[in-house]
Amino acid sequence: MTTNNLDEKIDAMSPRRREQLLAFDRLLTIMDELREQCPWDRKQTWESLRHLTIEETYELSDAILENDAPEVRKELGDLLLHLVFYARIASETGVEPSNRFDIADVLNGICDKLISRHPHIYGNTKAETEEEVKQNWEQLKLKEGNKSVLGGVPGSLPALVKAMRIQEKARGAGFDWEEKQQVWEKVEEEMQEFKNEFNAENNETIDKQQAEGEFGDLLFSLVNYARFIDINPETALERTNKKFIKRFQYLEARAKENGRELKDMTLAEMDVFWNEAKTAL
Incomplete structure (x- = not known):
C-alpha cells in the first residue's frame, strides 16, 4: 500500500478507529523503549515469558468467570503486552532471518487466515448455520495440510478441555451422535460399567489401571453430554x-x-x- 493510499485510508477512518490505532502504536513504542532500556525486559526470551503468559491467561479466565469487566480489561492488556513482546523479540537482529517476523506479520497472518477460513463471507461458499461454518472450517484446515481433524488439538491442553475440543472437532467432521438421548444412554452405560467393576459396597482391592480407564470413559461421556446441552464442562x-x-x-x-x-x-x-x-x- 502506497503512502497516499494509507493516508486516504486513515482519513476515512472513524475517530474511534484512529484512537485505537494510536493506542496500539503507543504500546508498540513503549515495548520498543522497554526492550532497549530496561534490564529485565532486555533479558526476556520466548521461553522465559511462556509460563507468565499461561498465568495471565488463567487470570483472564478467572475474571471472565467472575464477570468482572474492569479486571477483564486489565488482564486483556496484560495478554496483549505479552503478544507484542513475543513479536518484538522475533523481530530483532539476533534472530535468524528465516525465523524473523514482527507484529505486522502476525496481524496480517491472522487476517489472511480469517479471510481464507470464512469463504461464506469473503467467497462464494454458502453456510447458513453455525454447524455448517464449523464443518467448512475443519475441511479447510485439512486442505491446508492438517493430516487429521484432531491434529489441531494441542497436546498440552488440560484433559477436560481437550476432551471437549476433541469432540467438537469430531462433530465438525460429521462424526457425532444424532440425539442427546443417545448420549445420555452412553453416560448411563459407562456409569453401569464402572459400578459393576468397582462397586463401592464391595471392599475388594481394585485394579487401579482398569478403574482409571473406566472412569476416564465415564468422564468423556459426561463431557459429551454437556456439549450436547450446551454446557462447557470446564466452566x-x-x-x-x-x-x-x-x-x-x-x-x-x-x-x-x-x-x-x-x-x-x-x-x-x-x-x-x-x-x-x-x-x-
Whole structure:
C-alpha cells in the first residue's frame, strides 16, 4: 500500500478507529523503549515469558468467570503486552532471518487466515448455520495440510478441555451422535460399567489401571453430554470449585468464631455450618 493510499485510508477512518490505532502504536513504542532500556525486559526470551503468559491467561479466565469487566480489561492488556513482546523479540537482529517476523506479520497472518477460513463471507461458499461454518472450517484446515481433524488439538491442553475440543472437532467432521438421548444412554452405560467393576459396597482391592480407564470413559461421556446441552464442562467444574471454596472458607470462619478447629469437629457438626453456607452464599 502506497503512502497516499494509507493516508486516504486513515482519513476515512472513524475517530474511534484512529484512537485505537494510536493506542496500539503507543504500546508498540513503549515495548520498543522497554526492550532497549530496561534490564529485565532486555533479558526476556520466548521461553522465559511462556509460563507468565499461561498465568495471565488463567487470570483472564478467572475474571471472565467472575464477570468482572474492569479486571477483564486489565488482564486483556496484560495478554496483549505479552503478544507484542513475543513479536518484538522475533523481530530483532539476533534472530535468524528465516525465523524473523514482527507484529505486522502476525496481524496480517491472522487476517489472511480469517479471510481464507470464512469463504461464506469473503467467497462464494454458502453456510447458513453455525454447524455448517464449523464443518467448512475443519475441511479447510485439512486442505491446508492438517493430516487429521484432531491434529489441531494441542497436546498440552488440560484433559477436560481437550476432551471437549476433541469432540467438537469430531462433530465438525460429521462424526457425532444424532440425539442427546443417545448420549445420555452412553453416560448411563459407562456409569453401569464402572459400578459393576468397582462397586463401592464391595471392599475388594481394585485394579487401579482398569478403574482409571473406566472412569476416564465415564468422564468423556459426561463431557459429551454437556456439549450436547450446551454446557462447557470446564466452566461448570470451575464454578463448582469456586462455590466449594467459598462454602469451605465460610465453614472455617464459623468454626473459628465458635473457638473450634475443623480437625476436632464431627462431620455432623461441620454439616451445620456447611448448610448455613449454602443459604448465606
